[in-house]
Amino acid sequence: MTNYDIIIIGGGAAGFFTAINAAEMKPGLKILILERGKEVLTKVRISGGGRCNVTHAEFVPKELTRNYPRGEKELRGPFHSFMTGDTIGWFADRGIELKTEEDGRMFPVSDSSETIINCFLSEAERLKIQVLKNHSVKKLGKQENKWIVETSKGDFSAGKVMMATGSNPKIWKLLEGLGHSIVPAVPSLFTFNIKDVRIKGLAGISTYAEVKVKGEKLESDGPLLITHWGLSGPGILKLSAWGARELFARNYQFQVEVNWLPGSDPEAMLENLKQLKLEQAKQKVAKYAHFELPKRLWQSLVRASAIKEDDIWADLTKAQLRNLSLQLTKAEFQVNGKSTFKEEFVTAGGVELKEVNFKTFESKLQPGLFLAGEVLNIDAITGGFNFQNAWTGGYLAAKAMTE
Known part of the structure; x- marks a missing residue:
């Protein structure tokens, strides 16, 4: 020896x-x-x-x-x-x-x-x-x-x-x-598997957002990356690290709430949208992205708010405006499983x-x-x-x- x-x-x-x-x-x-x-x-x-x-x-x-x-x-x-x-x-x-x-x-x-x-x-x-x-x-x-x-x-x-x-x-x-x-x-650093029409076809888009896990005291903010299988990026990885045990206990089945416009809440957003309705009355809602959101993401959230491709701001109903304010600040997604990060x-x-x-x-x-x-x-x-x-x-x- x-x-x-x-x-x-x-x-x-x-x-x-x-x-x-x-x-x-x-x-x-x-x-x-x-x-x-x-x-x-x-x-x-x-x-x-x-x-x-x-x-x-x-x-x-x-x-x-x-x-x-x-x-x-x-x-x-x-x-x-x-x-x-x-x-x-x-x-x-x-x-x-x-x-x-x-x-x-x-x-x-x-x-x-x-x-x-x-x-x-x-x-x-x-x-x-x-x-x-x-x-x-x-x-x-x-x-x-x-x-x-x-x-x-x-x-x-x-x-x-x-x-x-x-x-x-x-x-x-x-x-x-x-x-x-x-x-x-x-597992600690992982990405979220999400199948949702709102992010389908948007792989590669990255934007700064806030994410919360519903029913847990887990939240984070940071760049969010849309991938072919769901959501990734520093904001998600941070959440997966802090929530490693809780998310494991839920067998990686849980809901997240995404605020695409950090710091904004549904009520304040509703006021912003009413303002846009006045200022951009004749513009098509889907045509121009607002709040510095990537254009394809904006269009997807507009569609998810029951607003059609050709609808103009002036014609939006109260319900449509409220839908859009929620999609922008409190979009809920169902997570089913995880993927290893790289x-x-x-x-x-x-x-x-x-x-x-x-x-x-x-x-x-x-x-x-x-x-x-x-x-x-x-x-x-x-x-x-x-x-x-x-x-x-x-x-x-x-x-x-x-x-």
Whole structure:
């Protein structure tokens, strides 16, 4: 059995970040990364559509934590020690410049996740970190003061072990065996499947809107994208993250209310429409879009309000005006099921957060066992936040393991 100082289980973002930082903080440590798959860093490769959304341009810890439906309270302390600015600096020190896009997401200037992967691989090589692929962990236990890690291809021992395995049910089972509680995993970032005549044929249209789930205290706003199968975009993904458990409990059958004109309500909208009726009396209602709505969406909502193609404003009845004001500000849609957002499969669930010391990311139940990334019950909305959690946890765990 080969003995190491630190064994990291999981060759993903959190695993590599921990290993590299630990090796730099205390040169000469014998560090091993065990990966069950035939490739390492696979999630890094596909993230951000292959561009790798490294972090998010938010520099206030409290504001940053607001993007974590699970982990908001726990990450506040860690983010005071290592967050966005530190991430940017860390990559800059290794010759990788990041750029910020309009929505705050940060990517390598190269626009390629390979830049990040190559950085991790070359750093691991430079620091003599051993990486073993196709090593699936079967058992984890303690003998005297050593952790024994049994894998499909041999056994290893170390004084300290880090779990950076993401949402891996087998590893959660092992951790349960060590006394940890696991919050059951449910999907977190997903889009809504909706079949509705009002959005049929409008795939590709995007507009800023507010969305509420009826019967729940769940609402969000943001760009809404109409797709071939329903609704997507940041506004929907945010809602799916915050409502991960509630929507799972409803088996993804629920109603949403969309306000296509955020901040507007049916009564105020009715007054606006009456004004239009006076000002545009002879115009066809469907001909020109109002309130800066995409034209095809406007026409679809006009049709849904029982207004015909050739109807002019002057001829609209009270009922038609009221219909239109409701379609614009309180359009109800039935959701039947969900679809995964791109290949980025994020889950809510994992190790119960009360069982982890967030100053060090060490288990409170098992000294010498550390946990970072999505193995914990922490997840975020889309935009680089899940990676920032991995970098922060990896950095603080590395610090604790080498002190």
